[in-house]
Structures are given as structure tokens and as C-alpha cells.
Amino acid sequence: xxxxxxxxxxxxxxxxxxxxxxxxxxxxxxxxxxxxxxxxxxxxxxxxxxxxxxxxxxxxxxxxxxxxxxxxxxxxxxxxxxxxxxxxxxxxxxxxxxxxxxxxxxxxxxxxxxxxxxxxxxxxxxxxxxxxxxxxxxxxxxxxxxxxxxxxxxxxxxxxxxxxxxxxxxxxxxxxxxxxxxxxxxxxxxxxxxxxxxxxxxxxxxxxxxxxxxxxxxxxxxxxxxxxxxxxxxxxxxxxxxxxxxxxxxxxxxxxxxxxxxxxxxxxxxxxxxxxxxxxxxxxxxxxxxxxxxxxxxxxxxxxxxxxxxxxxxxxxxxxxxxxxxxxxxxxxxxxxxxxxxxxxxxxxxxxxxxxxxxxxxxxxxxxxxxxxxxxxxxxxxxxxxxxxxxxxxxxxxxxxxxxxxxxxxxxxxxxxxxxxxxxxxxxxxxxxxxxxxxxxxxxxxxxxxxxxxxxxxxx
Amino acid sequence: xxxxxxxxxxxxxxxxxxxxxxxxxxxxxxxxxxxxxxxxxxxxxxxxxxxxxxxxxxxxxxxxxxxxxxxxxxxxxxxxxxxxxxxxxxxxxxxxxxxxxxxxxxxxxxxxxxxxxxxxxxxxxxxxxxxxxxxxxxxxxxxxxxxxxxxxxxxxxxxxxxxxxxxxxxxxxxxxxxxxxxxxxxxxxxxxxxxxxxxxxxxxxxxxxxxxxxxxxxxxxxxxxxxxxxxxxxxxxxxxxxxxxxxxxxxxxxxxxxxxxxxxxxxxxxxxxxxxxxxxxxxxxxxxxxxxxxxxxxxxxxxxxxxxxxxxxxxxxxxxxxxxxxxxxxxxxxxxxxxxxxxxxxxxxxxxxxxxxxxxxxxxxxxxxxxxxxxxxxxxxxxxxxxxxxxxxxxxxxxxxxxxxxxxxxxxxxxxxxxxxxxxxxxxxxxxx
Numbered sequence: 001x002x003x004x005x006x007x008x009x010x011x012x013x014x015x016x017x018x019x020x021x022x023x024x025x026x027x028x029x030x031x032x033x034x035x036x037x038x039x040x041x042x043x044x045x046x047x048x049x050x051x052x053x054x055x056x057x058x059x060x061x062x063x064x065x066x067x068x069x070x071x072x073x074x075x076x077x078x079x080x081x082x083x084x085x086x087x088x089x090x091x092x093x094x095x096x097x098x099x100x101x102x103x104x105x106x107x108x109x110x111x112x113x114x115x116x117x118x119x120x121x122x123x124x125x126x127x128x129x130x131x132x133x134x135x136x137x138x139x140x141x142x143x144x145x146x147x148x149x150x151x152x153x154x155x156x157x158x159x160x161x162x163x164x165x166x167x168x169x170x171x172x173x174x175x176x177x178x179x180x181x182x183x184x185x186x187x188x189x190x191x192x193x194x195x196x197x198x199x200x201x202x203x204x205x206x207x208x209x210x211x212x213x214x215x216x217x218x219x220x221x222x223x224x225x226x227x228x229x230x231x232x233x234x235x236x237x238x239x240x241x242x243x244x245x246x247x248x249x250x251x252x253x254x255x256x257x258x259x260x261x262x263x264x265x266x267x268x269x270x271x272x273x274x275x276x277x278x279x280x281x282x283x284x285x286x287x288x289x290x291x292x293x294x295x296x297x298x299x300x301x302x303x304x305x306x307x308x309x310x311x312x313x314x315x316x317x318x319x320x321x322x323x324x325x326x327x328x329x330x331x332x333x334x335x336x337x338x339x340x341x342x343x344x345x346x347x348x349x350x351x352x353x354x355x356x357x358x359x360x361x362x363x364x365x366x367x368x369x370x371x372x373x374x375x376x377x378x379x380x381x382x383x384x385x386x387x388x389x390x391x392x393x394x395x396x397x398x399x400x401x402x403x404x405x406x407x408x409x410x411x412x413x414x415x416x417x418x419x420x421x422x423x424x425x426x427x428x429x430x431x432x433x434x435x436x437x438x439x440x441x442x443x444x445x446x447x448x449x450x451x452x453x454x455x456x457x458x459x460x
Numbered sequence: 461x462x463x464x465x466x467x468x469x470x471x472x473x474x475x476x477x478x479x480x481x482x483x484x485x486x487x488x489x490x491x492x493x494x495x496x497x498x499x500x501x502x503x504x505x506x507x508x509x510x511x512x513x514x515x516x517x518x519x520x521x522x523x524x525x526x527x528x529x530x531x532x533x534x535x536x537x538x539x540x541x542x543x544x545x546x547x548x549x550x551x552x553x554x555x556x557x558x559x560x561x562x563x564x565x566x567x568x569x570x571x572x573x574x575x576x577x578x579x580x581x582x583x584x585x586x587x588x589x590x591x592x593x594x595x596x597x598x599x600x601x602x603x604x605x606x607x608x609x610x611x612x613x614x615x616x617x618x619x620x621x622x623x624x625x626x627x628x629x630x631x632x633x634x635x636x637x638x639x640x641x642x643x644x645x646x647x648x649x650x651x652x653x654x655x656x657x658x659x660x661x662x663x664x665x666x667x668x669x670x671x672x673x674x675x676x677x678x679x680x681x682x683x684x685x686x687x688x689x690x691x692x693x694x695x696x697x698x699x700x701x702x703x704x705x706x707x708x709x710x711x712x713x714x715x716x717x718x719x720x721x722x723x724x725x726x727x728x729x730x731x732x733x734x735x736x737x738x739x740x741x742x743x744x745x746x747x748x749x750x751x752x753x754x755x756x757x758x759x760x761x762x763x764x765x766x767x768x769x770x771x772x773x774x775x776x777x778x779x780x781x782x783x784x785x786x787x788x789x790x791x792x793x794x795x796x797x798x799x800x801x802x803x804x805x806x807x808x809x810x811x812x813x814x815x816x817x818x819x820x821x822x823x824x825x826x827x828x829x830x831x832x833x834x835x836x837x838x839x840x841x842x843x844x845x846x847x848x849x850x851x852x853x854x855x856x857x858x859x860x861x862x863x864x865x866x867x868x869x870x871x872x873x874x875x876x877x878x879x880x881x882x883x884x885x886x887x888x889x890x891x892x893x
Binding site: 168276325389430 | 493497502510691693703704717718720724725727730733759816819823847861864868875
């Protein structure tokens with residue numbers, strides 16, 4: 001039986017178990033006497049359904065993860081020994097061939113050994129599915145039977161069900177922790193492998209980035225350079241341009257919306273501005289590449305400036321537009337959090353509205369606004385699609401926004417998209433850059449969140 | 461008494477000073493106000509510019525130029541073996557049919573160069589359409605009929621006036637332009653809805669490229685994301701808000717979730733590549749892995765929104781439930797959750813809308829491959845709408861610019877529907893306590 005059918009069958013059987021459990025509980029209690037039961041009849045049903053479903057589902061899950069490698073190993077085992085002694089890269093290619101042969105998508109004639117292995121693969125898969133179906137159905141029925149026997153007038157079904165439910169809730173909350181651990185481990189392990197090939201100091205302080213690894217060792221320029229400094233300066237340059245656009249516009253519009261505008265204007269302008277945050281970044285990237293970049297290049301040509309065709313200015317400008325609502329809605333929150341008493345005090349002293357805002361409200365809201373801006377910087381640094389589509393690929397160590405620079409995220413994408421061999425420093429470099437990016441944004445986020453949190457408590 | 465006089469003059473002087481300064485301060489006030497208004501207008505202007513440039517570039521992709529041709533189903537060309545079997549019919553030279561028809565229309569084209577130009581007049585799907593027709597109705601062979609067939613994408617661009625000034629055209633384009641005008645004069649050209657754009661998968665040829673494959677890929681991916689992130693996110697929110705004891709562990713989880721919400725999306729892609737693909741061996745480029753990555757990415761958004769929705773349910777509801785004898789689990793699931801659900805769903809839909817528009821992490825797990833077939837399952841290689849946009853944006857052909865913009869319009873339409881749903885939910889079910 002296929003796993004999806006099996007899954008549906010298990011779920012159907014569990015639903016049946018629910019009704020059986022509830023029915024039995026009602027039967028024990030007698031006609032309309034459910035009051036005598038410890039729990040509501042439904043809880044007995046849930047109890048039985050849980051026993052029917054959970055062990056079976058757990059088995060399916062374990063099987064799903066473990067089955068692939070075991071079957072592959074079984075298929076590889078029937079390959080003639082001279083093939084299996086090949087180096088690991090070739091072996092993985094062969095495994096790929098087998099998989100393709102299994103799915104029937106391999107082009108051309110097949111090696112008989114590969115075909116034999118593919119047949120073996122299919123056969124093992126068939127065995128595995130049959131075995132799984134039998135086991136799962138046994139466990140499903142067995143669990144249900146076990147629970148059915150335990151149902152009794154004094155059985156505390158509700159407590160058991162609630163216990164399971166609470167455990168499920170805790171497990172879900174822990175997913176966040178696992179995600180973080182997963183991120184850290186996955187980028188860290190690959191980065192460590194990268195740092196075995198390229199020294200950390202070269203990665204952190206090297207001024208040259210050209211990850212071209214030659215295919216043959218005698219090729220010209222065979223050693224790539226993995227200095228991340230030009231990438232970081234490029235990222236910071238584009239983020240800076242973005243902030244130069246986003247901070248004044250975002251901040252001033254937040255001030256206008258929260259201090260000056262009437263409720264009607266605010267109710268239309270604020271959601272409209274927030275549309276900017278909901279537009280997918282790939283759309284911004286397209287807009288940058290199609291409209292803004294040529295516009296800036298033409299503008300440069302007309303004014304006699306030498307503007308690169310993929311200037312940092314264009315990418316930064318569009319990124320800034322994207323971040324405007326981010327800055328404005330965060331600042332809005334903090335400006336609104338400043339107590340009205342402070343404003344009233346300033347007005348009583350004769351300050352105009354703008355003086356109040358500049359000299360009383362803004363200083364009071366400043367820590368929060370700074371935290372918000374830091375969060376925006378972190379978002380700009382991690383932004384990918386705009387720079388992939390509108391910024392350059394060549395690593396340039398420059399602070400001139402009219403030149404083309406590349407960013408950390410652009411390089412991660414170019415290193416990992418397309419054909420890749422998993423152990424080359426090129427691929428591993430992407431993970432090292434990922435680690436760098438993660439740590440950089442993490443530091444910014446922690447500082448920003450701390451400032452924001454502290455500030456929020458201040459006026460509460 | 462005496463010392464009051466200097467005081468009053470002092471006072472007088474201060475007032476004078478204030479009055480003298482007032483115009484300046486009023487101007488500053490006005491200026492400041494204007495800055496704010498200008499900023500908002502600038503932001504809205506960007507929005508208008510963005511939408512107008514994409515709409516103006518993209519709306520033409522929804523229509524396509526067709527030409528009416530008299531097609532004679534010449535048995536010699538499409539069935540040289542004369543067997544009339546589907547196998548041999550499928551290999552016939554169907555492009556030759558419309559080429560012959562065009563040469564009949566323009567008998568004066570004899571120059572080899574020009575003939576070649578004319579042979580590129582119709583699109584790659586014209587021949588395909590003829591083949592499908594013959595395969596489904598073999599009795600057509602030998603007959604003649606008039607059919608509306610799609611032109612080549614360059615000719616389509618020409619007909620839509622997207623190729624700029626006529627005097628800058630190459631020789632070939634000038635020829636094509638002249639033929640197009642003749643055909644238009646005869647009433648043989650019409651524009652019709654470009655159904656292939658909606659029903660086809662990706663293609664190297666702009667005129668055969670469609671978004672259906674990407675739409676289905678997006679749907680599969682989003683299905684995985686919804687079915688995982690919604691229950692997990694809501695459950696995590698419930699635990700953290702209602703059951704978790706306040707201790708270092710829950711603090712850690714909270715800080716974690718806030719941090720994850722701000723981690724760059726591309727890092728989630730790296731996680732997906734290292735864990736789901738390389739460690740677990742899940743199929744590359746599949747909606748399954750894409751959905752898992754997007755689940756991890758949207759979870760923090762859903763959890764944060766869910767918690768604030770739970771927070772807004774007043775404690776009196778909880779106390780009342782506990783007072784009539786509900787257990788704390790019953791209290792949460794039977795009384796608090798139904799009241800918080802609309803708010804939770806609103807947050808979830810906004811998070812899912814963001815997942816639908818996300819592309820960077822999906823590039824990492826190989827969903828950028830060029831995939832012609834429409835995906836059929838959770839594990840078949842596929843791409844999603846935003847990544848399709850990225851791929852087309854990179855293509856050099858003129859016609860792909862138009863298609864990219866049109867695909868963006870479709871994506872934005874989906875997003876507007878989702879966000880509209882969220883706004884509707886909020887408006888309909890929002891309660892102030």
C-alpha cells in the first residue's frame with residue numbers, strides 16, 4: 001500500500017475508534033447517565049483514537065525518514081564490487097542514475113548493472129511498503145484494542161487526553177528552538193568544513209573575493225580567493241543607501257500620520273503605505289532592474305557622471321522604498337507610545353507643534369525609533385532578491401554608490417544556484433557567508449529587540 | 461514698587477522677542493508639516509510608479525496576436541509514410557503547413573533571406589496546434605480550412621508596438637512589419653485572449669511560456685505550508701500564552717521566536733538545503749521541501765500574531781469558564797480559542813501571503829530549475845510563481861519582459877485576495893472588549 005493511502009486509512013480507523021470509545025463509555029454509564037462517568041464520553045473516544053493513531057503515525061514517520069537510505073544501500077549492494085569501490089562522488093552519481101532509472105526519467109540506454117540495481121530498488125521498495133502496511137495496521141488495531149479494554153466508569157480519560165494535548169502544545173512551541181538550533185548547526189558545520197580549506201583569517205580579513213575554483217588543477221587562476229571584506233562593504237553600502245531613503249521618508253511620514261493628520265487621512269494613507277511592505281521582493285527586484293537602473297544610468301550619462309549599469313545606488317534606492325513602511329510603522333508605534341502629558345506640558349510652555357515633536361516627543365521616542373531602524377538595517381542586510389536582480393556580481397571594494405558592488409546574499413545565491421558539487425569550497429563558502437549573515441543580523445536583532453523592549457516598558 | 465518697572469520692561473522685552481520670533485517659528489512649523497506630507501506623498505508616489513510601470517508593461521501579455529491562415533493538410537508533409545497511424549502522424553512537419561500557406565499569401569517573396577524571415581513569422585505553438593488538430597481528427601488530412609494561429613513572439617511585440625520606432629528597425633523587422641500591415645489590411649489579424657499564458661508550463665519560447673506550472677507549484681507549496689504552520693503555530697501560541705510557566709525556558713523560547721522573525725529568509729533556505737535535502741534526503745526542487753522551509757519561516761509570524769490575539773481575550777471569559785467547572789484545557793479550547801480564532805487567522809493569512817511571495821529561500825533548495833512539466837505531486841520537481849518571475853526577468857527575450865510583468869500581476873492578484881480576506885476577517889469578527 002502506498003504511504004498516502006495508508007495514512008488516510010489510519011486516520012479513518014482512528015475516527016472509527018473515536019466513535020467506538022465514546023459509544024462504549026455511554027454504554028457503561030447506561031441510558032442518559034453520562035454523569036456517572038469520570039469524563040465526558042467524548043474524552044473516552046479521544047483516548048481511544050489517540051491510541052489508535054499516534055503509535056501508527058510515529059511508525060510511518062520513522063519509516064519515511066529511514067527507508068530511503070536503507071533501500072539505497074540495498075540497491076547499491078547488488079552493484080558489482082568494481083563499481084562500488086569508486087570514490088564517494090562517483091558513487092553518489094551512480095545512486096542518482098539508479099534513482100533516475102527507477103523513476104523512468106533516465107535518458108538513453110542503461111548500464112545493465114544500474115538496471116539491475118534499479119530493479120532491486122523497486123523490489124525493496126515494494127517489500128518495505130508491504131511490511132509497513134502490515135505493521136501499521138497491527139499497531140493501529142492493537143492500540144485501539146488496548147485503549148478499548150481500559151475504558152471503565154472510573155477511568156480518567158480527560159486527564160490522559162489533556163496530558164497528551166499539553167505535550168503536543170509544548171512540542172509545537174519547541175519547534176522554534178529546534179529551528180534556531182538547526183540553522184546554527186547547519187551553517188556552522190558546513191562553515192567549519194570550509195574553514196578547514198580556507199583559513200578563517202583569510203575569510204574575515206581578505207580583500208579579494210573571486211570564488212572561481214578551477215575544474216582542473218593546472219588551469220590558470222586555479223585558486224579562488226575567499227576574502228569577505230568586499231562583500232561586507234558592498235552589503236553595507238547598499239544598506240546605507242537604503243536607509244538614507246527609508247529613514248527620513250519613513251520617520252517623517254510616521255510623524256505626520258501620528259501627530260498631524262486627521263483620522264480619515266490616516267485611515268487611508270497608512271494602509272496604502274503598508275502595501276509597499278506586502279509586495280514580494282522579487283517584484284521590487286524586477287522594478288529595480290527594469291525601471292530604476294536604466295533611469296539612473298541615463299541620468300548619470302546626461303549629467304556626465306560615470307554610473308555603472310548595476311550601480312549600488314539603484315539597488316539601494318529600491319530597497320529603501322521597500323523598507324519605508326517598516327520604518328514608518330515601527331516609529332508610529334513608538335511615537336504613539338509617548339504619553340500625551342509630555343505633549344501637553346510642552347504646549348503649556350508655548351511650544352509650537354513642530355517644536356514639541358522635535359524637542360519633546362522625538363527625544364522621548366528616540367530609543368524605540370533607533371531600535372526600529374536597527375531592525376530595518378538588519379532586514380536590508382538580509383534582503384536577497386532585489387540585490388540578486390539589480391546589483392552586480394563582481395566584488396568591488398569601494399564606497400562609491402555609483403559603482404557596482406556585490407553583497408553577501410547575492411554571492412550565496414550565485415554560489416548555490418545551478419550545478420554544485422557538495423564538497424567544493426565554493427559551495428561551502430556559501431554556508432560560511434550564511435553564518436556571517438546570520439551572526440550579523442542576530443547581533444543587530446538582539447540589540448534592537450533589547451532597546452525596543454526596554455523602551456516599551458518605560459511608559460507602560 | 462520700584463523694582464516692578466524693570467521687571468515689566470523685562471517681561472515686555474521677552475514678549476517682544478517671542479512675538480518677533482513668531483513668524484519664523486510659524487514658518488518652521490509649516491515647513492515641518494510640509495516635510496511630513498511630502499514624505500507620505502513620496503511613498504505613495506513610489507507605489508503608484510511601481511504599479512503603473514508593471515501594469516503598463518504587463519497588461520498586453522494577456523492578449524496575443526493571431527493570424528488567419530488557410531491551412532491545407534498536405535498528406536505528403538505530415539504523413540510521408542502514408543500509414544495514418546498516430547505515431548507517424550506525430551512526427552510530421554506541421555510547420556511546413558503554415559509556411560506553405562504564408563508563401564501562398566506572399567508569392568512575391570522569393571529572396572532566400574526574406575523567405576527565412578517569413579518562415580519565422582508564426583509562433584512555435586502554431587505547428588503544435590495543427591498537430592493536435594490532426595491527431596484528434598485524422599480525417600482532416602487532405603482538406604483545407606481557415607484557422608487563427610498565434611504569430612511568433614517577435615511579431616506579436618511588433619503588432620503591439622513594443623519594439624520602438626520604425627526607422628530603427630532592422631531589415632528583417634521592416635519586412636515583417638510590411639507583411640503584418642498587408643495582413644492587417646486584409647482583416648486577417650486579430651488579437652485574442654492569450655489562454656496559453658494561463659494553461660502552459662514554462663518554455664524557452666516566450667510565445668509558449670505560461671504560468672500554470674508555477675501556479676500549481678505554488679499551490680502545492682502553500683498547501684504544505686498551511687497544513688503544517690497553521691496547527692503548529694496556533695498550538696505554540698496557545699502553549700506560550702496560556703499554559704507556559706514563566707521561567708527561563710519560556711523566556712528562551714520567546715526570545716528565540718522574536719529573533720527568528722527577523723532572520724533573513726535566505727538563511728532558512730540554507731537550513732532547508734543542509735537539513736531537509738542533504739541530511740534527510742528529501743527530493744530537491746520539490747514543493748514538499750519548499751513548503752517545509754516556508755513553514756519554518758512563517759511560524760514566528762503566526763505565533764506572534766496568535767499570542768496577541770489570545771492576549772486580547774479578556775480574563776473574565778477564562779474565569780467564567782473555570783468557575784463553571786471547566787478544566788484549564790477545556791477553558792482554552794472551548795472558550796478562549798473560538799474568540800481568538802479570527803485574530804489568529806488574520807495573522808496567519810498575512811504570514812501565508814508573505815510565504816506565497818517569497819523566493820529567496822526557494823532558490824537555495826533548487827526550485828529555480830527550468831521545469832516544463834506541470835508538477836503532479838508534492839515530490840515532483842517544480843517552481844513557484846515568484847521564482848518563475850525571477851527566471852523570466854533574467855531572460856533576454858523582449859517578450860519575456862511582458863510576460864514577467866503579467867506574471868507579477870497574477871501574483872499580486874493572489875496576494876490582494878489573501879490580504880483582502882484578512883482585512884474582511886478582521887472587520888467582520890473584530891470585537892472590542
